[in-house]
Amino acid sequence: MSSTRSTNRSTAVSSALTAESSEAIRHLADAASRADAVVLGAGSGLSAAAGLSYSGPRFARLFPDFIEEFGLSDMYSSGFYPFPTPEHRWAYWSRHIMANRYDNPILPLYQDLRAILNGLVDTDYFVITTNVDHAFARNGFDESLLFATQGDYGLWQCSVPCHAGTWSNESAVHKMVAHQQDLRIPSSSLPTCPRCGEPAAMNLRVDSTFVEDDRWHTAAERYHRFLSEHESDRVLYLEIGVGWNTPSLIKFPFWQRTYANSSATFATLNQEPEVPQQIEQRSIAVPGDIAASIEAWKALAQS
Numbered sequence: 001m002s003s004t005r006s007t008n009r010s011t012a013v014s015s016a017l018t019a020e021s022s023e024a025i026r027h028l029a030d031a032a033s034r035a036d037a038v039v040l041g042a043g044s045g046l047s048a049a050a051g052l053s054y055s056g057p058r059f060a061r062l063f064p065d066f067i068e069e070f071g072l073s074d075m076y077s078s079g080f081y082p083f084p085t086p087e088h089r090w091a092y093w094s095r096h097i098m099a100n101r102y103d104n105p106i107l108p109l110y111q112d113l114r115a116i117l118n119g120l121v122d123t124d125y126f127v128i129t130t131n132v133d134h135a136f137a138r139n140g141f142d143e144s145l146l147f148a149t150q151g152d153y154g155l156w157q158c159s160v161p162c163h164a165g166t167w168s169n170e171s172a173v174h175k176m177v178a179h180q181q182d183l184r185i186p187s188s189s190l191p192t193c194p195r196c197g198e199p200a201a202m203n204l205r206v207d208s209t210f211v212e213d214d215r216w217h218t219a220a221e222r223y224h225r226f227l228s229e230h231e232s233d234r235v236l237y238l239e240i241g242v243g244w245n246t247p248s249l250i251k252f253p254f255w256q257r258t259y260a261n262s263s264a265t266f267a268t269l270n271q272e273p274e275v276p277q278q279i280e281q282r283s284i285a286v287p288g289d290i291a292a293s294i295e296a297w298k299a300l301a302q303s
Contacts, residue, residue, distance in 0.1 A: 017288060017289070017292050020287065021287055021288045021289075021292075021293060021296075024284055024285060024286040024287075025286055025293055025300065027284050028238075028267050028269075028297060031236050031267065032116075032120055032123070032236055032238075033120060034234060035120070035234050035236040035265070036124070036234045036235065037123060037233055037234075038123060038126075038235070038238055039125070039126055039226070039230075039235060039236070039257075040113075040117070040126070040127045040238050040239075040240065041127075041128050041238065041242055042129040042130070042241060042250075043129070043240070043243055043245075044131060044243065045240065045241020045242065045243060045270060045290055046109075046110075046113075046129075046131065047100075047131050047133055047241070048241065049109060049241060049291040049294075050108075050109035050135065052133060052135070054074050054075035054076050055074035055075065055076075059074055062099050063075075063095065066078070066183060070083070075096060075100075078096070079093070079096070085184065086190055086199070087185050087187055090176055090190060091176065091184050093202065094172075094177050094180065094185065096153075097169065098177050100133045100153055101154050101173075102154075102173065102174070105138045105139075106138075107135055109291050110138075110139035110141075111140065112295060112298045113240075113294055114139060114140050116297055119302075124226070124230070126145050126146075126222070126223055126226040127141060127145060127146050128147045128149060128223055128250060129146070129147070129148055129149070130148075130149060130245075130249055132148065132150050132151045132153050132204055133153055134153065134154055136148075144222065145222075146219065147219040147223040149205075149216075150204060150205045151203045151205055152166075152203055153204075154168060154169060155167065155169065155203035155213075156168075156169045156200040156202065157193075157203045157210075158196060158200065158211070159193070159198055159200060159201035160196065160198050160209070161209055161211050162196040163195055164211050164213055164214075165213055166213045167194070169200075175189060231257075231261065233261075233263065234263045234264070235257070235263070235265070236264070236265050236267060237254040237264060237267070238266075238268075239251060239266075239267070239269070239270075240269045240290060241290055242268070254266055255276050258279045259276075262282075265282050265283070266282060266283045267283065267284040267286070268283070268284070268286065269286045269293050269294070270285075270287070270290070271288065271290070272287060273285035273286065273287055
């Protein structure tokens with residue numbers, strides 16, 4: 001039975017990949033095996049490939065009432081929607097947080113990626129991500145090797161902010177989801193700052209009020225130390241699902257570091273990957289389905 005499932009799964013993966021992608025994955029696996037270090041930069045495309053899509057059927061299934069009432073089109077733009085009251089806004093946001101941070105914590109694609117990286121002998125790695133869903137940590141990645149530069153759905157901060165601290169929202173979010181009615185949470189559930197009493201806010205980098213707490217600074221320091229320690233080594237700068245919302249955080253630095261280090265390789269897994277001409281000879285572009293590409297890479301690593 002398990003052999004049949006494995007065969008069917010392998011066939012499905014193969015059919016999802018073009019010959020170009022399959023060849024690129026072989027080059028990627030080889031480059032990773034020879035690298036002294038891997039710097040993984042992950043964007044929203046990775047989480048979408050893992051099942052956390054912000055649009056389409058998943059959005060329609062999770063928010064049918066909000067879609068009908070407010071005409072919302074996807075989870076990303078809905079985060080900026082001018083809801084009529086704070087009670088409406090937190091009813092939406094609590095459900096959003098629950099869906100993307102606390103529900104379905106196990107994501108096989110992230111676990112496949114962890115297995116690949118942990119299987120690289122004598123190769124260090126570090127992860128920088130613009131994703132705020134905590135998916136790496138939730139799926140077994142060592143948090144001392146992670147830098148979530150844009151925040152965390154699981155944290156709140158003061159909206160002012162009156163101090164540079166954050167706090168967990170898990171218990172409060174569960175209560176908001178459980179007790180919301182008519183697209184509102186009870187007014188008594190509106191979150192406030194424990195120090196000054198002003199409204200709480202998501203710890204997400206949307207404007208200049210974003211709080212970089214002690215954990216954020218510690219992670220940033222570890223990340224930059226890792227980059228410095230391996231600056232001249234055989235480094236694989238690997239971006240997965242990185243788009244153009246914030247290219248200055250992962251995409252451009254990876255390109256620049258690859259250009260500056262003749263021993264480095266740049267690799268990108270994306271639906272339509274882009275590679276600058278200046279580093280084209282030391283780059284690997286894997287187009288198409290990200291999930292299928294990672295699964296194929298894992299199969300190569302285990303063979």
